[in-house]
Amino acid sequence: MDKRTVGARIFKCVVYxxxxxxxxxxxxxxxxxxxxxxxxxxEIWQNPLPLLPSTHMFDNFRIIRDIGTFDALLGFRNSxxxxxxxxxxxxxxxxxxxxxxxxxxxKLRQPFFTFIMAVMMVxxxxxxxxxxxMVWQLDLVNNFLPLIMPxxxxxxxxxxxxxxxxxxxxxxxxxxxxxxxxxxxxxxxQIILPIMKPAIATQAIFVFVGSWNALFLPRVLLTDRDMxxxxxxxxxxxxxxYDTEFGVVYLGLALSILPIFLVYFFLARYIxxxxxxxxxxx
Amino acid sequence: MRKRHKGVNYAKYGYIFSIPxxxxxxxxxxxxxxxTAVLAFTDFSGAASLISGEMNILDDPFENxxxxxxDNQLFWTSITNTFRIWLTNFIPQIVLALLLTAWFTNxxxxxxxxxxxxxxxxxxxIITAGSIAVLFGxxxxxxxxxxxxxxxxxxxxxxxFNFTASPAASQNIIAFIQFWMWYGYTMxxxxxxxxxxxxxxxxxxxxxxxxxxxxxxxxTLPNLKTVLLFTVVTSIVGGITMFDxxxxxxxxxxxxxxTTVSLFIYNLAFTGRxxxxxxxxxxxxxxxxxxxLSVAVFYLLRDKDAAQLKKEERALRRALKAEMKxxxxxx
Numbered sequence: 001m002d003k004r005t006v007g008a009r010i011f012k013c014v015v016y017x018x019x020x021x022x023x024x025x026x027x028x029x030x031x032x033x034x035x036x037x038x039x040x041x042x043e044i045w046q047n048p049l050p051l052l053p054s055t056h057m058f059d060n061f062r063i064i065r066d067i068g069t070f071d072a073l074l075g076f077r078n079s080x081x082x083x084x085x086x087x088x089x090x091x092x093x094x095x096x097x098x099x100x101x102x103x104x105x106x107k108l109r110q111p112f113f114t115f116i117m118a119v120m121m122v123x124x125x126x127x128x129x130x131x132x133x134m135v136w137q138l139d140l141v142n143n144f145l146p147l148i149m150p151x152x153x154x155x156x157x158x159x160x161x162x163x164x165x166x167x168x169x170x171x172x173x174x175x176x177x178x179x180x181x182x183x184x185x186x187x188x189x190q191i192i193l194p195i196m197k198p199a200i201a202t203q204a205i206f207v208f209v210g211s212w213n214a215l216f217l218p219r220v221l222l223t224d225r226d227m228x229x230x231x232x233x234x235x236x237x238x239x240x241x242y243d244t245e246f247g248v249v250y251l252g253l254a255l256s257i258l259p260i261f262l263v264y265f266f267l268a269r270y271i272x273x274x275x276x277x278x279x280x281x282x
Numbered sequence: 283m284r285k286r287h288k289g290v291n292y293a294k295y296g297y298i299f300s301i302p303x304x305x306x307x308x309x310x311x312x313x314x315x316x317x318t319a320v321l322a323f324t325d326f327s328g329a330a331s332l333i334s335g336e337m338n339i340l341d342d343p344f345e346n347x348x349x350x351x352x353d354n355q356l357f358w359t360s361i362t363n364t365f366r367i368w369l370t371n372f373i374p375q376i377v378l379a380l381l382l383t384a385w386f387t388n389x390x391x392x393x394x395x396x397x398x399x400x401x402x403x404x405x406x407x408i409i410t411a412g413s414i415a416v417l418f419g420x421x422x423x424x425x426x427x428x429x430x431x432x433x434x435x436x437x438x439x440x441x442x443f444n445f446t447a448s449p450a451a452s453q454n455i456i457a458f459i460q461f462w463m464w465y466g467y468t469m470x471x472x473x474x475x476x477x478x479x480x481x482x483x484x485x486x487x488x489x490x491x492x493x494x495x496x497x498x499x500x501x502t503l504p505n506l507k508t509v510l511l512f513t514v515v516t517s518i519v520g521g522i523t524m525f526d527x528x529x530x531x532x533x534x535x536x537x538x539x540x541t542t543v544s545l546f547i548y549n550l551a552f553t554g555r556x557x558x559x560x561x562x563x564x565x566x567x568x569x570x571x572x573x574x575l576s577v578a579v580f581y582l583l584r585d586k587d588a589a590q591l592k593k594e595e596r597a598l599r600r601a602l603k604a605e606m607k608x609x610x611x612x613x
Binding site: 108131158 | 294304305313382397402409413421462473530547552572
């Protein structure tokens with residue numbers, strides 16, 4: 001019995017040490033980034049691993065504004081439009097598709113679901129060349145629509161919504177609404193959508209973050225800096241102008257990361273529950 | 283009477299409400315995919331082609347493909363780079379994720395603060411990959427970045443090391459970033475998988491006197507196979523389409539050592555001679571690669587599922603027997 005408690009204690013020591021080390025590795029890069037964002041370039045050259053913030057944050061802001069290529073506010077605005085539009089479209093259309101897949105009995109229902117599962121395996125990057133050519137010919141380069149509209153067909157979101165509906169949906173609610181004379185589309189909007197709120201919230205977070213972080217397609221479809229989303233703005237920080245201005249680079253990065261950082265720590269519980277719910281499919 | 287009549291009609295709403303998704307799929311997935319496939323057989327390349335929109339099927343329709351497969355060293359280099367970076371990231375990632383999963387799902391030694399650890403381990407995954415790549419670029423800056431600072435503090439290196447000029451270092455840093463961003467996600471998936479395992483299996487194992495390590499190897503791992511395979515496939519597909527980090531960390535350099543397949547395709551189409559047709563051919567080759575891989579794994583999965591069902595059944599029967607024995611013993 002004694003041996004076992006000693007063993008358990010050693011086991012716990014090892015586990016906690018490893019976990020704490022990993023936690024530090026997760027946080028430390030961001031810690032360095034936020035601190036260096038407040039320091040001048042010469043301070044960073046002297047010691048790039050600070051323990052305390054400095055006083056040069058506003059100088060760094062001024063330098064960013066004077067150089068003028070990296071524009072955080074513009075990046076936010078553009079990313080917000082693209083990610084917001086994508087989120088609304090993806091969650092709404094996917095909920096509607098999931099409703100069609102659960103509430104109605106139609107001949108092609110099962111084949112359609114299998115088909116959606118198959119579409120999940122096609123990475124969007126494969127079709128970029130064709131999509132780019134198509135967008136170019138429609139004269140929609142430097143337009144947010146080609147970045148938002150593909151959200152209409154979001155198979156992973158449909159999958160998740162369907163799982164949720166299968167667990168919560170009851171045909172009786174729909175039937176009683178039908179007796180009251182509601183049309184099917186109105187039933188979806190006024191009864192089903194409110195039922196799906198928790199699922200919509202979870203998926204909205206993932207779709208929003210995914211779209212906010214996307215770099216590849218925006219990089220291909222947006223060439224005008226005024227239309228750049230945040231990740232594209234960040235890619236400008238790599239340019240020659242910033243090579244020697246480390247404080248400014250760190251501040252730019254901090255600005256690009258801070259919103260997601262805050263959102264994450266507010267919603268972490270839901271995000272993690274969402275991932276594990278989605279994983280059950282495996 | 284009236285109700286039944288209506289009930290027959292309802293099926294059509296299934297079709298009607300699926301229209302937006304199908305429309306989206308046709309316009310934004312199928313058409314671009316088909317278009318990419320067509321471009322792969324044409325001479326569509328350069329800004330002039332893009333502006334005029336003119337394209338002709340090549341005399342030898344497979345010229346772009348054969349060019350890539352037989353005359354383009356960089357295409358093959360990009361594939362080996364992709365797999366090298368993927369392997370260097372995935373092996374430690376899956377090992378660590380499994381270890382953490384075993385620890386966090388251990389019922390006897392409850393680990394406190396699990397919630398917080400999960401939140402912290404997963405965090406890097408949700409941060410913009412582009413920002414992380416630039417951040418690590420700053421960390422490994424030459425000669426006075428934080429990484430070199432640490433090396434000189436530790437006295438390992440007297441001269442600053444130029445990480446971004448070294449192919450091996452650049453590849454390993456990118457693999458590390460991938461590892462760091464994804465092990466938390468993989469761990470969450472595996473934990474969900476373990477929680478989905480029939481708890482009776484563990485009870486049976488405990489009755490048989492299995493310890494924690496035995497339970498992990500003989501109950502957890504075999505029952506996690508489906509989830510593990512799924513993780514491997516999604517990770518490979520993610521690896522093949524990896525773009526943000528190698529592009530922003532070192533632009534695929536030095537000497538193309540971090541040029542992944544995605545970066546190769548991007549460079550073909552959107553830099554230099556704008557060879558859309560060759561890039562399209564490369565995309566189609568990658569698509570075939572991924573499709574073959576997915577089919578193979580799904581084939582494996584199907585067999586495994588049936589086998590697993592049998593195994594679970596057997597274990598359940600064994601559990602029942604054990605219980606019966608217990609009842610008899612007590613009686």
